[in-house]
Amino acid sequence: MKEINKIIKKELxxxxxxxxxxxxxxxxxYKETAKQISEILKKDFKCLHIIGGGAKSTFLCKMIADNLGIDVIAGPFEATAYENLLVQKISLNEIKTLNEGFDLITxxxxxxxxxxxx
Known part of the structure; x- marks a missing residue:
């Protein structure tokens, strides 16, 4: 905490x-990275989808939406577990496509x- 105070030259x-x-x-x-991706792809984004633990923070998601000027979709929170499950279901032919798996997850x-x- 003292180090942060030194960096920002203010005592919190x-x-x-x-x-x-x-x-x-x-x-x-997020803003810097989104700008770089937009420039590389020559595409403007209207929405950002955040997955994993950070998506649980309402405060963070609202800050991102407001500062980037785009809507934010948050979730699923346990993205890694869902990814593993999805890969297993596809390998067992229980799910045929990634989109089918994404629909199931959402x-x-x-x-x-x-x-x-x-």
Whole structure:
């Protein structure tokens, strides 16, 4: 905590301020990366899909949506487990395509949408 205070040249007084700095840093990196991908692909995105543990943070997802100016879809949270299950189901011919697997996952897991604040 003392090191963060030295870097930002300000003394933070509560834990929420530290989380806010970390989240702002993550949002900045998301924005930089999204811009780079858009430039490489020559495509503008209207939505960002976040999976895994970070998708559980409503505060982070709202910050990303508002700062990037695009909607955010959050979930599934246990992305690695679903990926492993999906690969096994495909290898056993229980699911024929990735899209079929994605449809199954989105119907059986919690998915939350965060709209850009206007």
């Amino acid at each position: 007084t509560n834990d929420f301020d530290y989380f806010k700095i970390v989240y702002k840093s993550l949002v900045k990196k 119907k059986t897991t919690e998915i939350t949408e965060f709209k850009v604040k206007k």
